[in-house]
Amino acid sequence: MARILIVSNRVAPITEGQVSTGGLAVGVLDALKKTGGIWMGWNGSVGSKSGDPCSQDENGNISQITWPLSQRDYDTFYRGFANGVLWPAFHFRSDLIHFRDEDYEGYRRVNRLFAEQIQRVAKPDDLIWIHDYHFLPLAQYCRELGLKNRLGLFLHIPFPSPPIFRTIPNNDALARDMLAYDLVGLQTAGDRRALHDYCERCLGASSTDGAITLDGKVTRTGVYPIGVCPEDIQHLAQEHKNSREVVKLKSGLQHRRLIISVDRLDYSKGLIERFRGFERLLDTRPRFRGAVSFVQIAPPSRTDVHGYRSLRQMLEQTSGRINARWTELSWTPIRYMNRSFDRPTLMSFFRASQVGLVTSLRDGMNLVAKEYVAAQSEDDPGVLVLSEFAGAADELAEGALIINPHDTSSMSKALQAALDMHAAERRQRHQTMMQVLKKNDLIAWRERFLSDLENPPSGG
Ligand code: ADP
Ligand code: F6P
Numbered sequence: 001m002a003r004i005l006i007v008s009n010r011v012a013p014i015t016e017g018q019v020s021t022g023g024l025a026v027g028v029l030d031a032l033k034k035t036g037g038i039w040m041g042w043n044g045s046v047g048s049k050s051g052d053p054c055s056q057d058e059n060g061n062i063s064q065i066t067w068p069l070s071q072r073d074y075d076t077f078y079r080g081f082a083n084g085v086l087w088p089a090f091h092f093r094s095d096l097i098h099f100r101d102e103d104y105e106g107y108r109r110v111n112r113l114f115a116e117q118i119q120r121v122a123k124p125d126d127l128i129w130i131h132d133y134h135f136l137p138l139a140q141y142c143r144e145l146g147l148k149n150r151l152g153l154f155l156h157i158p159f160p161s162p163p164i165f166r167t168i169p170n171n172d173a174l175a176r177d178m179l180a181y182d183l184v185g186l187q188t189a190g191d192r193r194a195l196h197d198y199c200e201r202c203l204g205a206s207s208t209d210g211a212i213t214l215d216g217k218v219t220r221t222g223v224y225p226i227g228v229c230p231e232d233i234q235h236l237a238q239e240h241k242n243s244r245e246v247v248k249l250k251s252g253l254q255h256r257r258l259i260i261s262v263d264r265l266d267y268s269k270g271l272i273e274r275f276r277g278f279e280r281l282l283d284t285r286p287r288f289r290g291a292v293s294f295v296q297i298a299p300p301s302r303t304d305v306h307g308y309r310s311l312r313q314m315l316e317q318t319s320g321r322i323n324a325r326w327t328e329l330s331w332t333p334i335r336y337m338n339r340s341f342d343r344p345t346l347m348s349f350f351r352a353s354q355v356g357l358v359t360s361l362r363d364g365m366n367l368v369a370k371e372y373v374a375a376q377s378e379d380d381p382g383v384l385v386l387s388e389f390a391g392a393a394d395e396l397a398e399g400a401l402i403i404n405p406h407d408t409s410s411m412s413k414a415l416q417a418a419l420d421m422h423a424a425e426r427r428q429r430h431q432t433m434m435q436v437l438k439k440n441d442l443i444a445w446r447e448r449f450l451s452d453l454e455n456p457p458s459g460g
Contacts, residue, residue, distance in 0.1 A: 002454060004037035005122055007114060007138070008131035009078070011041040011066055014059040019340045022264065022301075023367040024131055024156050026343075027226050029062075031446040036061025038126075040117060043067055046074045051113050065121060069110065076106020077134075083305045085168060086133045090157045091268040091362040094167040096307050104170060108137065115141035122149055127453055130181075132156050137177035152183040152453040154224065157364040158391070159191040162198040175203060179214050183453045185224040187364045187391040192223050210457075222452055225395060226365050227445045230374035230437040233347050237375035240348035245341070249295075249352060256331070257419055259294045260353040262346060262368050264301035265338065267311050270359035270387060270405040271298065275318045275334065277359065277403075277411030282326055282333060284409075285416055290331045292419065294357075295349070299340040312338075350375035355418045356384045358392070359405035366390040369400070373433045381430035383418035385411070395440065399433035 012025035020026050032039060039062060043055065047068030057064040069078065080103025088096035115138055122128060128149045130138050139151040165171050175198060178184060186192045196212060199205040205214040212219045240246065249258075259278065263269040278294045296319070302308050319336040326333045341349070350356060356372030369384060369392040376382050386393055386400040393402055401414040 001035070001450065002125045002127045003123065004032075004035060004450065005118070005126045005128045006032065006037060006039045006131065007118060007128065007135065008039070008041045009082070009134040010044070011039055011064060014039075014057060014062050014064055019342055023226070023365060027156075027228075027367060027442060027445075028131065030229055030232075031442050032062050033060075034443060035446070038063050038065065038121065040065045040114075040121065042069055042078075045069075046071050050110065051117060054117070065117070067117070073106055073110050073113075076100075076103045077110035079302075079305050081107035082134045083302055086136075087157070087268075088307070089164060089168045090133055090160050092158075092160055092164055093267065093362075094164055096267070097167065098306050099169050111135060111138045112141045114138055115145055115147075118142060119145050119147060122147060124148065127450060128152070129154065129450065129453065136174050137180075139180040139182075140177040143180055150182050150453050150456075151180070152185065152449065153178065153181045154185040154226075154449060155191070155364070156187070156226065158188075158362050159186055159194045159198075161194050162201055165194070165198050166202065172202060175199060176214070179205070179212060179217060179219045181219055182456065183220045183222065183449075185222050185449050185452075187223070187225050188394050189223050190394075191364075191391075192221050195221060220452065220456065222449070224445055224449045225391060225440060226367065227441040227443075228367060228370045228374055228437060229442050230370075230434060233371055233374035236344045237347040237351040238377070240344040241351055243345060243348055245345045246348045246352055249349060252335075253293055254330070256290075257292045257355075258353040259292060259355040259357050259415065259419075260297075260349060260372075261295070261357045261359075262297045262349075265298040265308065265312060265315070266301055267307055268360055268362050269298075270361045271296070271311070271315055272318055273361070273405045273408070273411070274357060274359040275315070275322060276408050277357075277405070277415065278334065279322045279325075280408045280412035281415045282322075284412060288416075288419070289326060289333075290328055293332070294334045295353070296334060296336045297341065297346075297349075298336070298338060300338055347371065347375040350382070351377060354382045355415060356382055357415070358384070358386045358390055359403070359411065360387045360390040361405055363387070363390040363392075366392045369396060370437055373399070373430065374437055376430055378427070378430070380423060381426050383421055383426055383429065384433070385414045385418050395436050396433050399429040399431075399436075 012029040043066035
């Protein structure tokens with residue numbers, strides 16, 4: 001296979017001991033570990049000039065090339081257009097869009113800069129795999145610079161329905177530029193349908209199941225639900241099941257049952273709704289008072305982007321109110337932590353819990369849901385309670401308890417069902433989900449995408 005060149009805004013640290021808390025970074029790192037390749041992107045720092053100095057890091061077969069963003073580019077490209085316009089719109093929250101012309105210009109400017117960086121590094125046969133909403137027009141800039149490589153985009157987040165996509169200023173220009181890619185990959189069939197619908201209805205493109213044609217240019221599209229490495233996770237969780245952190249967690253629980261949730265602190269994750277669902281459980285089912293603890297791990301994310309600070313305040317208020325209402329001298333209902341844990345610890349926490357609770361209001365995939373399942377023991381697995389609005393629900397509907405996160409009472413019923421579920425049913429559900437995870441693991445995801453990118457259908 002050709003050399004792989006990956007481009008994303010956020011790159012995972014490749015040196016041991018550092019933690020990434022985003023699905024893209026975690027997924028791409030695991031996918032690259034097996035084949036090796038080059039990974040280019042932002043180094044996470046804000047400097048005086050974007051792209052300079054560019055530094056290179058090596059670890060085994062992965063080579064990373066990263067650079068800073070200038071304050072202006074960080075403010076306009078990252079904070080402004082990517083996370084202040086595209087992120088809310090793609091998560092069906094047009095009400096949170098904050099659009100400024102200079103942010104859109106910054107988004108375009110940084111895409112052009114990334115194209116120049118790619119041009120410096122790419123060899124003619126490299127397969128170039130670009131990730132996420134930060135880079136919708138990047139292929140167009142690469143073409144303008146004369147790059148002839150195969151160029152693929154994988155969108156980690158949902159693609160919104162056409163009326164919502166249309167709320168994004170300059171939506172038509174963005175979608176047209178997106179069609180400069182050879183292949184656009186999406187998480188679910190629904191996301192792909194939405195992209196095709198928009199291109200047909202709003203751009204006048206023609207489309208078949210697997211391609212969109214506009215002005216004679218054919219862009220292939222595909223559904224590639226991102227996976228995890230279930231065996232590696234199982235192994236990690238098993239190996240660390242008696243680690244110091246797990247012992248601390250268990251001693252705090254004092255044999256109580258545990259519901260666990262882990263997310264970046266983001267309004268797409270339905271954290272407030274989740275707290276209310278747990279409160280409803282305590283309210284309506286008194287036997288769980290003092291008998292169940294809910295641990296929410298939520299490291300702050302994008303703290304300087306509109307909407308995130310107020311969410312954090314609301315979460316503090318809501319968890320404080322619920323705890324003030326129900327706490328007993330020997331029991332705190334919600335343990336709400338704004339921090340991250342290393343991967344082995346997180347996986348062993350999943351294994352130590354009886355319920356994994358994922359309540360996204362919209363989510364491209366939600367890797368936490370898959371990790372939770374993979375971390376369970378086969379004999380005594382926990383139950384996954386999963387929002388129907390996470391991409392993972394498409395694959396895990398048979399084994400998880402599926403909920404609508406806006407329906408507090410159905411969430412509390414599902415929590416009760418999960419906490420009361422007999423071992424035989426838990427094992428059955430777990431097995432069903434593990435089969436799916438093993439069949440479509442991270443390696444299969446990478447192979448399918450790259451093989452479709454490398455081998456266009458005849459005539460494509
Ligand atoms: P998103 O990409 O929106 O952040 P995902 O659920 O798809 O959501 O991916 C999140 C990834 O980050 C998972 O691999 C998860 O294990 C990791 N992660 C999330 N929160 C934490 C945390 N507090 N500590 C360590 N890792 C975390
Ligand atoms: O997976 C979705 C995603 O937006 C990634 O693109 C991103 O790396 C991650 O969440 C974390 O967000 P950020 O890079 O803005 O910290």
